[in-house]
Amino acid sequence: MTPHSTEKLQKVLARAGLGSRRKMETWIQEKRVTVNRNTATLGDRVSLTDDIRVDGRKISLSALQPPPRQVLCYHKPIGEVCTRNDPEGRKTIFKQLPPPKQGRWISVGRLDLNTGGLLLLTTDGELAHRLMHPSYTIEREYAVRILGKVDEDMLKRLHDGVQLDDGMARFKHILNAGGRGANHWYHVMLSEGRKHEVRRLWESQGVTVSRLMRIRFGPILLPQSLRRGHHVELDKKALQTLLQLVNLNEPRQTNPVPRTSKQSPFKGRKKG
Ligand code: URA
Numbered sequence: 001m002t003p004h005s006t007e008k009l010q011k012v013l014a015r016a017g018l019g020s021r022r023k024m025e026t027w028i029q030e031k032r033v034t035v036n037r038n039t040a041t042l043g044d045r046v047s048l049t050d051d052i053r054v055d056g057r058k059i060s061l062s063a064l065q066p067p068p069r070q071v072l073c074y075h076k077p078i079g080e081v082c083t084r085n086d087p088e089g090r091k092t093i094f095k096q097l098p099p100p101k102q103g104r105w106i107s108v109g110r111l112d113l114n115t116g117g118l119l120l121l122t123t124d125g126e127l128a129h130r131l132m133h134p135s136y137t138i139e140r141e142y143a144v145r146i147l148g149k150v151d152e153d154m155l156k157r158l159h160d161g162v163q164l165d166d167g168m169a170r171f172k173h174i175l176n177a178g179g180r181g182a183n184h185w186y187h188v189m190l191s192e193g194r195k196h197e198v199r200r201l202w203e204s205q206g207v208t209v210s211r212l213m214r215i216r217f218g219p220i221l222l223p224q225s226l227r228r229g230h231h232v233e234l235d236k237k238a239l240q241t242l243l244q245l246v247n248l249n250e251p252r253q254t255n256p257v258p259r260t261s262k263q264s265p266f267k268g269r270k271k272g
Helices: 009-015 021-029 125-132 152-160 197-203 236-245
Strands: 033-035 052-054 071-076 116-122 140-147 162-164 167-169 173-178 184-190 208-217 231-233
Touching: 009 021, 009 033, 009 052, 021 033, 071 236, 116 125, 125 236, 140 197, 152 162, 152 173, 162 197, 167 197, 184 197, 197 208
Parallel strands: 116 208
Antiparallel strands: 033 052, 071 116, 071 231, 140 184, 140 208, 162 167, 173 184
16 A cells, blocks of 8 residues: 555554454444544545544554565475365465464465475465466466377477367477476476466376476576475565566555554554
């Protein structure tokens, strides 16, 4: 949120730690909230320059600000799911991550249970949304081990486009990464992230994917030194490159006034 962009009032109040969005909607309906001294109504949008009060008490600017934008590279091992809670009780990626400074981790797309490699996670919902959105055509690169005979015609079809259940799909580039017999690897690049897309493309040609690993997402490479199950936070330069890719380069506070969950969102009140 920049000083002049707007967000829904209940979202901003919830982020300030006053309660759930639903609870904030109730408070608005109960006329407990004012914006610039006027009683707020559901649907109001606010910016950081507005004077927002609950029961007459002003909410501080630091409480209204969005959480610091963090981005993590996680080396997902095979066997972990990308959902927050798995009804089957399988290991989830979220249990392996450090707590964010504020907010929660949102994964930038998903990798299948039996796919490993680079997964980006961020605390910024808008950034996650844009990175996943097909309109930004962000390139993903996978290393894939193929079982079965691959010939030139097959590679041409995979490059030209193949009809899948959910429409045409193709690899932008296919590189032969070498190997023999059951240990033959390719690097493939695509500009979208449809479900099981890499596997479905290869399987449409009658061969089997026996290993799949994402090694790059846009400009971010899976660091060679990053062991499976480990993470590293993107440095400022890499983060900037990623933001520019999705036109999110407006200045945003990266080092906000630290505020713990115990601090009051109200202006001028002491902690506790
Ligand atoms: N394509 C797949 O088939 N699986 C993944 O996990 C990612 C891309």
